[in-house]
Amino acid sequence: MIEYIIGVDGGGSGTRVRLARLDGQELAQGQSGPSGLGLGIERAWTSVAHAVTLAFRAAGLEQPSLQRMAIGLGLAGVHNKQWAASFVEHNPGYALVALESDALTTLLGAHAGQPGVIVAIGTGSVGEVLHADGSRHEVGGWGFPSGDEAGGAWIGMRAINHAQQVVDGRVPGSAFATAVIDACGGQRNAMQVWLAAASQTTYAQLARLVLEHAASNAVAHGILSDAGRQIALIARALDPAGTLPVALCGGLAAPLSSYLPAALLQLVVPAQGDSAAGGLRLISKHLQEQ
Amino acid sequence: MIEYIIGVDGGGSGTRVRLARLDGQELAQGQSGPSGLGLGIERAWTSVAHAVTLAFRAAGLEQPSLQRMAIGLGLAGVHNKQWAASFVEHNPGYALVALESDALTTLLGAHAGQPGVIVAIGTGSVGEVLHADGSRHEVGGWGFPSGDEAGGAWIGMRAINHAQQVVDGRVPGSAFATAVIDACGGQRNAMQVWLAAASQTTYAQLARLVLEHAASNAVAHGILSDAGRQIALIARALDPAGTLPVALCGGLAAPLSSYLPAALLQLVVPAQGDSAAGGLRLISKHLQEQ
Numbered sequence: 178m179i180e181y182i183i184g185v186d187g188g189g190s191g192t193r194v195r196l197a198r199l200d201g202q203e204l205a206q207g208q209s210g211p212s213g214l215g216l217g218i219e220r221a222w223t224s225v226a227h228a229v230t231l232a233f234r235a236a237g238l239e240q241p242s243l244q245r246m247a248i249g250l251g252l253a254g255v256h257n258k259q260w261a262a263s264f265v266e267h268n269p270g271y272a273l274v275a276l277e278s279d280a281l282t283t284l285l286g287a288h289a290g291q292p293g294v295i296v297a298i299g300t301g302s303v304g305e306v307l308h309a310d311g312s313r314h315e316v317g318g319w320g321f322p323s324g325d326e327a328g329g330a331w332i333g334m335r336a337i338n339h340a341q342q343v344v345d346g347r348v349p350g351s352a353f354a355t356a357v358i359d360a361c362g363g364q365r366n367a368m369q370v371w372l373a374a375a376s377q378t379t380y381a382q383l384a385r386l387v388l389e390h391a392a393s394n395a396v397a398h399g400i401l402s403d404a405g406r407q408i409a410l411i412a413r414a415l416d417p418a419g420t421l422p423v424a425l426c427g428g429l430a431a432p433l434s435s436y437l438p439a440a441l442l443q444l445v446v447p448a449q450g451d452s453a454a455g456g457l458r459l460i461s462k463h464l465q466e467q
Numbered sequence: 468m469i470e471y472i473i474g475v476d477g478g479g480s481g482t483r484v485r486l487a488r489l490d491g492q493e494l495a496q497g498q499s500g501p502s503g504l505g506l507g508i509e510r511a512w513t514s515v516a517h518a519v520t521l522a523f524r525a526a527g528l529e530q531p532s533l534q535r536m537a538i539g540l541g542l543a544g545v546h547n548k549q550w551a552a553s554f555v556e557h558n559p560g561y562a563l564v565a566l567e568s569d570a571l572t573t574l575l576g577a578h579a580g581q582p583g584v585i586v587a588i589g590t591g592s593v594g595e596v597l598h599a600d601g602s603r604h605e606v607g608g609w610g611f612p613s614g615d616e617a618g619g620a621w622i623g624m625r626a627i628n629h630a631q632q633v634v635d636g637r638v639p640g641s642a643f644a645t646a647v648i649d650a651c652g653g654q655r656n657a658m659q660v661w662l663a664a665a666s667q668t669t670y671a672q673l674a675r676l677v678l679e680h681a682a683s684n685a686v687a688h689g690i691l692s693d694a695g696r697q698i699a700l701i702a703r704a705l706d707p708a709g710t711l712p713v714a715l716c717g718g719l720a721a722p723l724s725s726y727l728p729a730a731l732l733q734l735v736v737p738a739q740g741d742s743a744a745g746g747l748r749l750i751s752k753h754l755q756e757q
Contacts (some may be wrong), residue, residue: 256659302522317636322612323624323670324631334613341614345606347704369546372610380613414637 178271179464180245183232184456185225187212187254189300189378193222193226195453196236201461206453207232207410214254218263226269230431243270249460250275251282251452258316267420273358275463278398279452280315286455290462295417295448296408299427300381306415315446316414321377326407329381329429335370335400336383337361344368353397355381388432405436412441424448468560470753473522474516474746477502478543478569484518484525484741496743497522504544509551513752516559533560539750540565541572541742546608567751569742570595571604576739576745577606577714584705585738586698589717590671593614596705599705605702611667616697618642619671619719625661625690626673627651634658640753643680643687647673678722695726702731714738 181204184195192212195416197203209228212221225248233240248271255261255278268274284295284305294295296304296317300327303318321330337359343354344365360383361371371379390397412423423444434445471494473483482502488494497519502511515538523530538561545551545568558564574585574595576622585593586607592615595653626647633644634655648654650673651661661669680687702713713734715724724735 243500257559316637319628319631322630323662323665326628338609338613338616341609342700343702344702345661347606347700348708370607372613375613410632410637411635414635417636 178245180241180319182457182460183229183248184460185191185248185250186282186456187225187250189366192224192228193453194232196232197457204273205232206460207235213438214252214260214264215255216292216329218267221264222267222269224291227452242356244272246271247273247460247464249456251277251279251456253279267296273463275459277459282455282459283426283452284455285458286450286452287426288422289449290398290458291395294412294420294421294423295426296411298327298408298429298433300329300377302344303326304415314415316404317411327404327433329384330377332387332400332404333380333383333463336387339396351394353394356386356390360386384429401433401436404433409441419444422446468535469537470531472747472750473519473536473538474743474750475538476569476746477511477515477540478669482518483516483743483746484522486522487639487747489670495522495526497525502542504542504547504550504554508557511554512557512559528589533563536561537563537750537754539746540567541567541746543569553688561719563753565749567749570608572745573742573746575748576740577716578712579739580748582711584711584713585716585718586701588617588715588719588723590619592618594701594705596711604705607701617694620667620676621672622677622690622694623673626677629686641684643684646676646680650676652716660686674719675755691723691726694723695728698723699728699731709734712736720738
C-alpha cells in the first residue's frame with residue numbers, strides 16, 4: 178500500500194526531495210549531495226536515500242518501508258539511456274519509480290503540469306515545452322563548450338576570453354577585465370594555470386563578475402545581451418506561435434531577466450513550483466495511470 | 468668539434484627536422500612522430516632522435532656521434548617551464564641545445580631572423596613579434612576552448628553550435644548545416660555522442676566544411692570573417708604601428724587569407740622558411756654567441 182509520494186530534483190551539485198501524502202499534501206523537504214547519473218548509479222541512489230530520510234525526519238515521521246512510497250525523479254544524465262535503465266534496475270525497493278530528465282520535472286513544476294515553456298539557465302542551459310496535446314519537445318542542452326548558450330559556463334568563457342585579449346593588449350582594459358583577471362590569479366601565468374584546470378563549473382563562477390559589471394561595462398553588457406537573445410531563440414523554437422507561458426528557471430534566470438528581448442518578456446510568468454514539485458506531479462500522474 | 472646543426476619543429480602531430488652543415492648549408496630533412504612536451508620528455512627526445520637519424524639517412528651520411536651536433540628546437544609545450552627544464556636536462560649528448568617555443572622558431576623561419584610578425588593558425592592560434600631591438604612579444608595562444616581565436620578548433624566549435632541550433636529549429640537549415648550534421652553522425656543522438664568524445668583536434672576537423680561552404684553560406688562566411696578580424700586583432704596588438712611585415716603560418720593561413728581585413732593584407736608577406744628552418748637559425752645564433 179503506497180502511503181507517500183516523493184519528488185526528487187537531482188543534479189551535479191545536490192539533491193532536493195519533496196515528501197507528500199498520496200493525495201499530494203506536501204509534508205517536508207530533504208536535501209543531500211549530488212545525484213546526477215554521471216557520478217554513478219550507486220551514488221545517485223545513496224544521495225536520494227539520504228535526502229528521503231532527512232525529509233521524513235523534517236516531517237516528524239518515522240520512515241516506513243520503501244514499499245510504502247512511490248518516487249518521481251528528475252535527474253541530470255537521464256539522456257544517457259544506459260545510465261537511466263541501470264538506475265531504474267537498481268531501485269532499492271520503492272513501490273513505483275518514474276525517472277525523467279530534470280528539464281521535464283522543471284517543466285511540470287513550473288507550470289503545475291499545464292502546457293507551457295521553460296528555459297532553465299544554470300551552469301548550462303536547456304529549454305522544454307509541454308503542448309496542450311501532451312507532446313513535449315526539447316531545445317538546447319547540447320552541453321559545454323559548444324552549446325548551453327546563456328548558461329554560466331558560456332558567460333564565463335566569454336568573460337575570460339575578453340580578459341585574455343586585454344592582457345595581450347588586443348582590446349582596452351577596464352575594471353571588468355581587471356576583476357576577471359584577478360579572479361583567475363592576477364597575471365598571465367596564473368591565468369594559464371587557472372585555464373589548464375578550468376571546467377564548466379569554474380568557468381561558470383566568472384558569470385557573477387559579468388553580472389556585477391554589466392551596468393558599467395559595454396563588453397559585460399554585450400555578453401549578457403547576447404545571452405538574452407539566445408534565451409529568446411530557445412523559447413521561440415519551443416513555441417513559434419508565442420502563445421504559451423514561459424517560465425525561466427535556474428540560478429541565472431532572475432539576474433538575466435533584464436537582458437531579455439521585450440517580445441519574450443511579455444510571455445514570461447513566474448514558475449509555480451520547482452523541479453522537486455515537478456517530480457511529485459510526475460509520480461502522481463504515473464500512479465493515476467496505473 | 469661541432470660539424471652539423473639541426474633545426475627541429477615539434478608538436479602534437481609530428482616532428483620535422485632540418486639537417487645542415489655548420490655553415491648553414493642545408494643537407495636533408497627527416498620526419499617522425501609527435502614531440503610536444505605535453506606527451507612526455509622521453510617521447511619527445513625519442514621522436515627527435517628518430518627524425519635526426521632519418522635526416523642523416525636522407526643526406527646519405529653516416530650519423531656521427533651526438534657531440535658533433537648542435538640542435539635548435541621549437542617545441543609545443545615549452546610554456547610549461549618545468550617541462551622545458553626537464554627536456555634540456557635530459558639532453559642525450561648534443562654539444563649544444565637551444566629550446567624555444569614553436570612560435571619563436573616559426574617567427575625566425577618566416578622572416579629569416581629579421582624583425583617581423585607571425586600569426587600561426589592551425590588547430591590553435593598564436594602570434595609573435597620580433598622587433599628591431601631584438602625584443603619579442605607573444606599574443607594569443609591561450610588555448611582551447613576559451614582562446615585560440617581563428618584556429619581550426621575555434622572555427623569548428625562555431626560550426627557545430629550552428630548545427631545544433633539548426634537541429635533544434637532555432638535557426639534555418641542549409642547545405643552547410645547539413646554537411647556539419649552529417650560529419651557528426653547525421654542525427655541528434657549521434658551528434659551528442661560525437662560531442663561527448665570531441666577534442667580540440669576533432670572540432671578542428673570541421674573547419675574544412677566551413678571553408679567549403681563559405682562562398683555560398685552566410686553563416687559559414689560570417690565565422691570566417693570573424694576569424695579574419697581576430698587574426699587582424701592579434702597582428703595589430705603585436706605591431707600597433709603596422710610597420711613590420713606579417714607572415715601567416717600554419718595550415719589555415721592560406722585558406723583564411725581571403726577573409727583578412729584590407730589593412731592587414733597590405734602588410735602580409737610570404738613566409739621565407741618554416742619552423743624547422745627557424746630552429747636552424749636559433750641554434751646558429753646560439754653558436755655565434757658562445
